[in-house]
Amino acid sequence: MALPSIQNLIQDIRYVIMRFPLEIAFAIIGSIAAIINIRTGYPDTDQSYWFTRVIMTANLGLLFSLSASLYLESRAVKGPRLYLFKIIVALLASGLIFLLNPALQEDDYQRFFLLSLAGHxxxxxxxxxxADSVQGFWQFNKTIFLRFLTSVLNSGVLYLGLAAAIGATKFLFNVxxxxxxxxxxxxxxAGIFxxxxxxxxxxxxxxxxxxxFTYPKALKIFTQYVLIPLATIYVIILLAYEAKIIIEWNLPKGLVSNLILGYAVFGILAILMIFPIREQEENKWIKTYARSFYFLMLPLIVLLFLAVGTRVFRYGITExxxxxxxxxxxxxxxxxxxLLSxxxxxxxxxxxxxxxxxxxIYGPQSAFSVSEYSQKKILTDIFKRNNAFKDHKMTRLKSISAKDGNRAARTLRYIIEHYDYQALQPYTNANLDHVSDSLEHTKEATKANKYSRKYFLREAKVSWVQSQLGLGKFSSSAYGDYESNEKRMIEDAYVVKNKQPDLTNVAGYDYVMQDHSADNSDVTVSGNLSITKTIKxxxxxxxxxxxxxALFDLKALIGTLPKDPAKQDGYKFNGVAHEYNLPSGALSIVxxxxxxxIVYQVNSISYSRGENKVLKDYIYSYGVFLIKVK
Incomplete structure (x- = not known):
């Protein structure tokens, strides 16, 4: 096999540059921005965010310029008109740098992903x-898909080889x-080669x-023996689950949405991959499969709407x-x-x-506008329900249930994190721009480094709004999935502590083992006593x-604790959990x-109760073990 000559390689590079000059320019600009960003080493500075915006814009510019080039070539546009149209598209794509600003709006990362998906x-x-020819469309996408896989393989091999060379140079020559x-x-x-x-x-x-009309046999084998069986497994599981819902008359779980989308992806991908050979006599089954796939999609789409609608009805619309x-x-x-065409x-x-x-992506119908409207409506409805909404403004809450309070606090955080203060300005008489400026000039904010300053200010904004609206005592924790946090709103957390955790009566016992964590532990005492604690x-x-x-049943212990913590000594509610103290005798298991x-003297035990005060399984405790040898 003859190796490609340097001259041929140069000619190929020249051909690509002449055919796609703007695409190559965007690739080079994006690569340079990425390299400078790497060399600065400060990922959360204004300079770094500018380079990130350049990288995003270069990526989108390459995609939209390539789309324009392909369209113009298909229309046989040549000469000055070709370059004029390409330049116009490139300039419009470059203008996205002024729209995408993740430093101010983290949702711009999602917008970039959506724009990139649309570009691909x-x-x-x-x-x-x-063009009317579906055959050419299929062959074109098959070709560029295989070319993409080939380019990734070659790039990966080249990177590994050069990376090994760099490592060898350092090892052998200390360079x-x-x-x-x-x-x-x-x-x-990745960016240029x-x-x-x-x-x-x-x-x-x-x-x-x-x-x-060529068709890779390997593609048919992959589709017939991998994709279609996977889609079949998905649909069997989903139809069985749908039957279970109908029999038990329960609302579907949120995870079912992912399974339905997985079935749709595998099924549609399989249909697309074997589309060109559907008319061949030996492949008549393909049409039958495609039609049955879409028929089976109908009940699953109903299930998908039901699963999503249930959560929208309860928690509103998020992105x-x-x-x-x-x-x-x-x-x-x-x-x-x-089915009809x-x-x-x-x-x-x-x-x-x-x-x-x-x-x-953009506009009043976009994910971000609809989500903002939905979350603001949830918030204002809570205030209306609690008589704290007057003249289209939210006023300070005088009284509110724990469920509504936690939900309002978390909705406030969601709005501020995704849409900043401006989203709340129509509902308050305070000038939130002035408040934001004041928070930025506080002593704590000026001391914070650039990396933590953004997060500190966000927390300060959330705390300020909660305090002004009478929600200061409620939890606005944003950790984990928003929907999961919404579910936890209906849960009550409890922390029960020993009145005298630092004073334990060890009279009559031979050994004391401290239990400081929720981890498993192995302890050896006096050389001949091996103790192993296991959390189950x-x-x-x-x-x-x-x-x-010995097994210690913490659920049974919790069952003996007072049901009304507000009547207990030292009770307090900090917006996150109910806390109270009990004597050590009430927190002992023998x-x-x-x-x-063996006596397990609990010094602190934490647990949660859900709807109808049902005890949850996540229970945490620490204390001491008192051990007496018989």
Whole structure:
């Protein structure tokens, strides 16, 4: 096999640059910005955010410029008009740098992802918007997909080889190229080499693809024996679950949405991959599979709407739920089209998905606008319900239930974290811009470093608004999934402590073992006493001393505790949990074994109760073990 000459390599590079000059320019600009960002080493500075915006814009500029180039080539546009249209698209794409600013709006990371998804979809059909040939469209996407896989493989091998060379140079010659050399090498290969290699493989003569009926046998094997069985497994599980819901008449769990989308992805991907060979005599089953797939999608789409609607009804719309709703609507549209249309134009799938994606990014119908409106309505409805909304303004709450208080506090945090103070300005008489300026000039804020300053100010804003509206004592914890936090609003947390945790009566016992954590531990005492503590789920603690074992039932202990903590000594509610103190005798568990008497003296125990005061399984405790040898 003859190796490619340097001259041929230079000609290929020159061909790619001449055909896609703006795309290469965006790749180089993005790579340079990434390298500078790596070398600065300060990921949360204004300078770093500017370079991040450049990288985002370069990525989108490359995608939209490539889409424009493919469309213009398909329309046989040449000469000055070709470059004029390309420059206009490049300038419009470059203008996104003024829209995307993740330093101020973290949602811009999501907007960038959505714009990038829309750009990739646009590349897939830009050259075939006007063409009737579905065959050429399929062959084009097969070609660029395989080219993408090839470019990733080559780039990966090249990176590993050069990275090994850098490591060998340092090991053999003690030449250190710097700690960032591997990251910079990755950017150069992924940003420039990979882009050049991929663009070089994009078909030039798009019309000839309409007459190309070749089909990789491996693709059919992969689809027939991997994708379709996976889709079948998904649909069996989902239909069984749907039957269970109908029989038990229960609302569906949130996870079912992911399973339905997984089935849709595997099924649609399988249909797209085997589409060109559906008319062959030996492949008549493909049409049967496609039609049955879409028929089975109908009840699953109903289940998807039910699962999403249940959570929207309870907790309102967030960005993630908005995307699920849009996907459900899109799947319904594609399913109805595929069942009713005789033409079966598979271009409908990427084109419609691209349109839905673009609609969700900006405008009053976007995910962010709809989510903001929904969360603000939830907040104002809580204040209206508690007589704290007057003249379209929220006023200070005089009294509110724990459930409404926690929900209002968490909704406030969600709004401030996603949309900042300005989203709340219409509902308060305070000038939130002045408040924000004041918080930025506090002693604590000025002392905070640049990395933590943003998070400190966010917490300060949340605390200030909660205090002004009478929600200071309620939890606004934002850790974990928002929906999970919403579920936890209906739970009550308890912390019960020993009145005298630092004073333990050890009279009559031979050994004392401190229990400071929720971890398992091994302790050896006096050389011949081996003690192993094991935390078990469902509220059990196991202690093994030599060959003797004892189980301590924390659930049973909690069952003996007073049901009304407000009447107990030292009771307080800090907005997160009910806390109170009890004498040590009420927090002791005694177990007898063959050779030992063991007392677990609990100094603190934490637990939660859900709806109807049902005890939850997550229970944490610490204290001391008193051990007497018989």
């Amino acid at each position: 979809l646009l590349v897939s059909f830009a050259a075939y918007v006007h 250190d190229l710097g700690s960032n050399s591997y990251s910079i090498l990755f950017v150069l290969i 990979n882009t050049l290699f991929f663009l070089a493989g994009i078909p030039k003569d798009l019309d000839t693809l309409n007459e190309d 993630n739920r908005y995307f699920l709703i849009m996907l459900a609507i899109w799947l319904l549209g594609v399913t109805i089209y595929s 005789r033409k079966q134009n598979i271009k409908v799938i990427p084109i419609s998905l691209c349109i839905f994606t673009l609609l969700s 789920n469902k509220g059990w603690v196991s202690v093994k001393i030599n060959n003797d074992s 177990q007898e074994t063959k050779n030992f008497r």
